[in-house]
Amino acid sequence: MKKSRLLMITVVLLLVSGLAVHAEYRVESDEGEICAPVQTMILTPPEDVEAKFADVRFPHADHFSYSCMECHHMWDGYSDINACMDCHDATEYISRKEAKEDYIMYYQSAYHALCRDCHAEIGRKNTDIKKENKGKPDKDKVALLPNGPKSCNGCHSVKAE
Numbered sequence: 001m002k003k004s005r006l007l008m009i010t011v012v013l014l015l016v017s018g019l020a021v022h023a024e025y026r027v028e029s030d031e032g033e034i035c036a037p038v039q040t041m042i043l044t045p046p047e048d049v050e051a052k053f054a055d056v057r058f059p060h061a062d063h064f065s066y067s068c069m070e071c072h073h074m075w076d077g078y079s080d081i082n083a084c085m086d087c088h089d090a091t092e093y094i095s096r097k098e099a100k101e102d103y104i105m106y107y108q109s110a111y112h113a114l115c116r117d118c119h120a121e122i123g124r125k126n127t128d129i130k131k132e133n134k135g136k137p138d139k140d141k142v143a144l145l146p147n148g149p150k151s152c153n154g155c156h157s158v159k160a161e
């Protein structure tokens, strides 16, 4: 077990073919090494909830330009990472009006507040960029920021088998 106080992030990139990139993403800490899964995850509701929508596709590694704590907001940086639904475990809707503190413990509200709000925020910035670009020659246009889906089907896109 590594005792280093330093939090080191190592990215091992293996270029296998000209097209495929296999990446391993490791964070070293007091407790040893924590590996962040790089494959696309499929997020599903808790077992006792009957899904109304398709499951959600989540390309974890497309989000590593952010700090891990941006999403794993209770993580101390070296212990094991808890699943969101370890804490956000309420399976019934909780009204924000009635429960200012607790509404976010409903798993769906937590996910939407994290995922959807960030994509929406970037979307607003892109709307502003588009406005500023209007009428400008191409060479003076500012590039739009990369973003994730904002529509329901954009995220809820994993068809049941």
Ligand code: HEC
Residues within 6 Å of the ligand: 025, 027, 034, 035, 036, 037, 041, 058, 060, 063, 064, 066, 067, 068, 069, 070, 071, 072, 081, 082, 083, 084, 085
């Ligand atoms: C944009 C948000 C986001 C970012 C940034 C992010 N993660 Fe995650 N991560 C998630 C979500 C969502 C899950 C899967 C949901 C769950 O199981 O709680 C997950 C799952 C994980 C898991 C598996 C946890 C388990 O349930 O076993 C690990 C480990 C992990 N992330 C590590 C990291 C590390 C290390 C970083 C920084 C390099 C990172 N994540 C960055 C959102 C994020």
Ligand code: HEC
Residues within 6 Å of the ligand: 071, 072, 073, 074, 082, 083, 084, 085, 086, 087, 088, 104, 109, 110, 111, 113, 114
């Ligand atoms: C160890 C328990 C725990 C884990 C794990 C956890 N949360 Fe939370 N989360 C909380 C608590 C408690 C709050 C309310 C207090 C606060 O804002 O810190 C909260 C608040 C939030 C908020 C509202 C933040 C704000 O600024 O209002 C969002 C969104 C959220 N969590 C999403 C997530 C997602 C998504 C994950 C998994 C990637 C996750 N949480 C993992 C306990 C947790």
Ligand code: HEC
Residues within 6 Å of the ligand: 056, 057, 058, 059, 062, 063, 066, 070, 071, 111, 114, 115, 116, 118, 119, 122, 146, 147, 148, 149, 154, 155
């Ligand atoms: C803090 C901001 C932020 C959060 C939080 C976030 N995303 Fe993203 N997401 C992005 C950005 C930026 C991109 C574009 C990345 C790129 O193209 O390099 C992206 C890309 C994506 C894509 C890929 C779209 C494609 O073209 O394949 C999906 C799907 C996605 N996000 C789903 C999610 C889900 C589900 C969550 C919550 C678990 C989430 N995102 C949380 C910022 C965020």
Ligand code: HEC
Residues within 6 Å of the ligand: 043, 044, 045, 046, 050, 051, 052, 053, 054, 055, 056, 107, 108, 111, 112, 115, 116, 119, 148, 149, 150, 151, 152, 153, 154, 155, 156
């Ligand atoms: C940025 C990604 C994202 C977008 C956009 C999004 N969702 Fe979700 N949604 C999630 C995640 C993540 C979960 C939690 C995992 C799960 O339940 O599959 C979820 C869960 C849900 C659930 C509970 C599970 C179920 O299937 O019944 C419903 C209902 C839902 N979303 C409806 C919507 C609707 C309606 C829209 C459009 C107005 C929408 N979502 C847009 C990411 C997203």
